[in-house]
Amino acid sequence: MEASRLQNVLRNHYDASSWWPVTDRRHRRFEIAAGCILTQNTAWKNVERAIANLEEAGLLAPKKMLAVEEEELRTRIRPAGYFNQKAKKLRAFAEFYEKLGGRTPTREELLGLWGVGPETADSILLYAYDVPSFVVDAYTKRILGRIGMTGEKATYDGMKALFERTLAPDAKTYQEYHGLLVEHAKALCRTEPRCAECFLRKGCVYGKNSRTK
Ligand code: SF4
Structure with a gap:
């Protein structure tokens, strides 16, 4: 099945317009990027609790996150799991974000940050900066594999290309x-x-091969 056809079929059954929750408009980009880091290896509901904790403590801003004791940061993001690593990743990103001075980062720059892999880099670009860089997450991989659009050896970049070569480069899409x-x-x-x-x-x-009727 073509990527564009799958999109149309899914559109007939679901509404997925604007589903990223944002709580602080002033630091919207930073907050979304922090969410992309926090969501690594955990469910979104846990990220929401961690973000609520950060917001409550006024830490959803790069300067505040860099100024706070790492111990407090770890405590606040605990619901998202892997809080030791994620606290370091958040601070590394906050430092990078400050250096950007409002500029949009490149994918290569993001991939050069500690703790940022392809999925996180693409999520930050797509959701925080509205750059059309398709995100391939575990759900995408599962669906494509089962439908038969990709084989067992499909790579991240291969799956990403599957979408980007057939869709117009539009972030909202x-x-x-x-x-x-x-x-x-x-x-x-x-x-x-x-x-x-x-x-x-x-x-x-x-x-088709499933035994369920
Ligand atoms: S594996 Fe089953 S649930 Fe998933 S897309 Fe195929 S038919 Fe649908």
Whole structure:
């Protein structure tokens, strides 16, 4: 199935327009980037608790985050897990963000930061800076693999290219598409997929072979 066709089918079933929660408009970019780091290896609901803690302490701003004791930062972000590493990552990003002076970072610059891999870099670019850089997360990988759009050896960059070569480079479109994939992974294409209820089943390799009726 083509990436653009999958997008249209998903659009008929889900609404994923603007689903990133933002609590402090003044530091919107920094807050979103912090969320991208905090969401590594954890569920979004845990990130929301950590962000609420940071907001309550007035730490959702780069200068504040750099000035606070690391111990307090660790305590505030504890609900997001891996809080020792994530506190260091957040401070490294805050320092980088300050040096940018309002400039949009390149993907290479982000990938050069400690603790920032391709998924985090693309999430920061797409959601914090509205740069059309498609995000491939675990949900995307799962859905593409099951549908048969990618093989077992698919790489991050290969999956990213699958979308970027067929879609116009538009940040809002990429954000919405990523949101649609997340919605589908949560609603039907779960770890234990609900193929019998799935509208994609006819065109899905896994779904067609599934024993569920
Ligand atoms: S048919 Fe099953 S495996 Fe395929 S997309 Fe739907 S839920 Fe996922």
